[in-house]
Amino acid sequence: MPARRQVLAIGGGVFAALGRPRALWADPVESVEMKGTARGERIWFAPVGLAVMPGTTVRFTNRDPGNSHTSTAYHPDILDRQLRIPPDAAPWDSDFLLPGESFEVTLTVPGVYDYYCMPHEMAGMVGRIVVGRPGDPGWQGAAPDSADLEPDALAGFPPVDEILAKGRILKEEAR
């Protein structure tokens, strides 16, 4: 039986013959950037809403030259916060990323993942990733509003159906 890498190579050849992008065979990787204005009046994740397939790796990169940021999942294991990712999913915390630094997390469990930037949660720097679609095995929808979060943070999550419809939502488009 051929090894997985050989299968991918064979598959890639078939895809090339069919005129389809070989990249479809690779494990998907999506990017989320941490951004801010020059004087730090506004900071945000770009995109703030993202829909991905299960198994996607999300790479967070700090593109803010004057600030540090984190990508931190809402989870009781991290600072005893409200659970806002699927119960079977592992939480993540990038720790502080200086300008240009990156952190990756692979999301496999279907559902809605809410995360925040530790030093900027009070300013509403939060994001939402939707993995898979409603009805997928193990799907967990969005967590309800909670007094654990400041109003500015709760207001920052784009609706799940809007994320699913658009795929990516930038801050200017978020409600």
Add this chain to the structure above:
Amino acid sequence: MKTALLVAAATFLLPVGSALAHEEGALQMSPPGAPYIQVSDALPLPEFIPGLGTLFVDPATLPAGPFLAYDHDGRLSATIYMTPLDDLRNGTSYDGLGVGSHTVSSVDIYYNAGHPGVEAPHAHVVLFHDEDAKSRLAE
């Protein structure tokens, strides 16, 4: 965690008086010496922050400062204060703050959403100490 380092540093350094403008000769070049510490050594922030320069602060004076801002050549270029808006709204006043130099050519005041060290939304009050200071701190 680095925030804890700042608190620990403040505990040790509290008995030491900050050098203020009347001793400004000691502050004109980086590093300013105790009780000031370099912000990027204690907090996860860039060593040189575009617009603010290389910052030093006496941890005992947080969050307001003064933060002493040095350019790439180590020259004192600005004194900066960071005042949380909620604190002001709730009645906190920051009086009698020190300055890095008696010479002030211009002042900028603007909103900042927060950063490690002063995470609550706050105002930056920037006293530039010469006409070219802003451009030297820009990047």
